[in-house]
Amino acid sequence: MAGHIIGYARVSTNEQDLTAQRNGLAALNVPEDRIYVDHGLTGTNRERPGLREALAACRAGDTLVITKLDRLARSLPDARDIIEDLTKRNVKLSIGGSVHDPTDPVGRLLFNVLAMVAEFESDLIRARTREGMQVAKAKGKLRGKQPKLTKSQEAHLISLYKGGQHTTTEIAELFKVARSTVYRILQRTVP
Known part of the structure; x- marks a missing residue:
């Protein structure tokens, strides 16, 4: 069979x-x-x-x-x-x-x-991909992952946090980002 x-x-x-x-x-x-x-x-x-x-x-x-x-x-x-x-x-x-x-x-x-x-x-x-990425990087086209928020949005987020009126969850919802994004921004900027 x-x-x-x-x-x-x-x-x-x-x-x-x-x-x-x-x-x-x-x-x-x-x-x-x-x-x-x-x-x-x-x-x-x-x-x-x-x-x-x-x-x-x-x-x-x-x-x-x-x-x-x-x-x-x-x-x-x-x-x-x-x-x-x-x-x-x-x-x-x-x-x-x-x-x-x-x-x-x-x-x-x-x-x-x-x-x-x-x-x-x-x-x-893999070699062609690496080569293409090096060329793109040399031309300034490869910048990596872009930030979720602009600098002015980050400044507004920090001011809301420092104001003490909003929780990190509320701030994340307001800016339509994950809480981890809020924590990263705060960690970078708030002593």
Whole structure:
């Protein structure tokens, strides 16, 4: 008897959409009820509930299907751990329709090569991001997180606090900020 097909999809941010990956998995004959997803989690994070569920659903003879290797893992050690787990349990891995048998020496070689490529791609993205941030910083475009309140609003907040008529909770509500913001402003300015 042939095993089941289990699908896994992941996007790194909540703004990204899983539709393309879901469609890709459906095109690879993965039933909708056997697709496990992680939304807003990076591939470097091993604490991914969808991946944990997908791996738990796999039994000997099953095939785990992903559209691209970087959806499964972003580092060589992580990919190796997952591949080792699949190999021990006699589960095949399908990457974009190409099925790799982890018990086959050529399959293991391909896993390692693909995992190295995924890690290299991840390193390139990080390097380009750092480079872009340095350029933006040099141009004065990267200023970090902007303050919640203007200097005049901060001065008004401090005067209300020093007046003793309002609690920090009331001041936070008045300025539509969290109490922690009020405390930070007071800590910076009130001796």
